[in-house]
Amino acid sequence: MRVVLGVPDLFLPKAWRCEGLAKIEFLNVTKTRSIDGEMRSVLDDVSVAVEEGTILAIGGPSGAGKSTMLRLANRLESATSGRVLLDGVDISTIDPVRLRRKVGMVFQLPSLFPLTIQENLTYGPELRGVEPSSLHDKVREMLDMVDLPDLSPGRQAGELSVGQQQRVAIARTLMNEPEVLLMDEPTSALDPATAKSILELVCDIRSRYGITVLFVSHSLEHSRLVGDRFLLIVDGKVVEESDIEAFFRGPQTELGRKFLAGELK
Numbered sequence: 001m002r003v004v005l006g007v008p009d010l011f012l013p014k015a016w017r018c019e020g021l022a023k024i025e026f027l028n029v030t031k032t033r034s035i036d037g038e039m040r041s042v043l044d045d046v047s048v049a050v051e052e053g054t055i056l057a058i059g060g061p062s063g064a065g066k067s068t069m070l071r072l073a074n075r076l077e078s079a080t081s082g083r084v085l086l087d088g089v090d091i092s093t094i095d096p097v098r099l100r101r102k103v104g105m106v107f108q109l110p111s112l113f114p115l116t117i118q119e120n121l122t123y124g125p126e127l128r129g130v131e132p133s134s135l136h137d138k139v140r141e142m143l144d145m146v147d148l149p150d151l152s153p154g155r156q157a158g159e160l161s162v163g164q165q166q167r168v169a170i171a172r173t174l175m176n177e178p179e180v181l182l183m184d185e186p187t188s189a190l191d192p193a194t195a196k197s198i199l200e201l202v203c204d205i206r207s208r209y210g211i212t213v214l215f216v217s218h219s220l221e222h223s224r225l226v227g228d229r230f231l232l233i234v235d236g237k238v239v240e241e242s243d244i245e246a247f248f249r250g251p252q253t254e255l256g257r258k259f260l261a262g263e264l265k
């Protein structure tokens with residue numbers, strides 16, 4: 001689709017260029033915080049564009065600003081300067097509740113409500129006025145999707161193992177049919193086998209629904225298994241952004257090489 005006929009692409013603002021439009025984009029994003037009474041940039045002029053259906057693995061030392069990036073992407077926090085765009089639209093203009101349905105978040109530790117699995121899954125849709133009885137098939141579909149086909153939706157969420165809770169938390173997020181999934185160390189509280197199965201699940205979700213995923217992890221192995229692209233942040237700055245295999249074969253920067261060698265604290 002071309003919005004203005006006769007005007008070369010070059011002269012159209014990016015938001016009007018539909019081909020190649022990023023699903024989510026950080027444009028010169030800076031976030032400053034008061035830390036120990038001193039204002040510090042925890043994100044410094046971060047620009048990165050993520051194409052639709054891409055899994056962007058985000059790595060970097062502790063305190064680099066990875067979680068802050070995710071929190072800016074669904075307005076849990078706002079940028080000090082710069083913009084975050086969803087489909088070319090500045091998210092500061094989107095109602096936060098509506099935005100968080102489109103941009104779902106999964107945390108390190110599953111944070112389910114002390115309710116049944118069914119109630120956890122229908123909570124979001126019910127808030128938007130969807131009749132719970134109409135959600136039965138959707139709940140089943142989502143439990144199948146997260147590989148919990150035998151789980152009774154009437155069970156209390158608190159009875160489940162942490163790995164099962166993480167799957168239910170992902171299913172609950174998927175009930176909102178998000179277009180972007182923010183995952184902040186979703187595998188770090190899990191044993192290796194369960195963690196691998198969650199990584200497979202992330203890939204399945206992307207394949208089935210075409211969701212764009214921002215996946216933060218301290219595990220290089222997990223990032224490589226799941227990611228299409230890799231973003232390395234150090235001290236709030238983008239150091240590398242590349243195809244994931246290209247990064248693992250040969251980082252372009254000294255910091256990238258140090259990170260891969262485990263030498264960055």
Ligand SMILES: Nc1ncnc2c1ncn2[C@@H]1O[C@H](COP(=O)(O)OP(=O)(O)OP(=O)(O)O)[C@@H](O)[C@H]1O
Binds near residue numbers: 035060061063066069
């Ligand atoms: N609520 C807060 N108030 C003040 N400073 C904060 C807050 N949250 C994070 N920070 C600081 O912002 C910086 C970036 O933190 P962030 O949580 O984004 O790092 P991270 O890369 O996710 O680290 P980790 O890998 O340890 O989770 C750090 O210096 C941190 O101490």
Ligand SMILES: [Mg+2]
Binds near residue numbers: 067
């Ligand atoms: Mg973090």
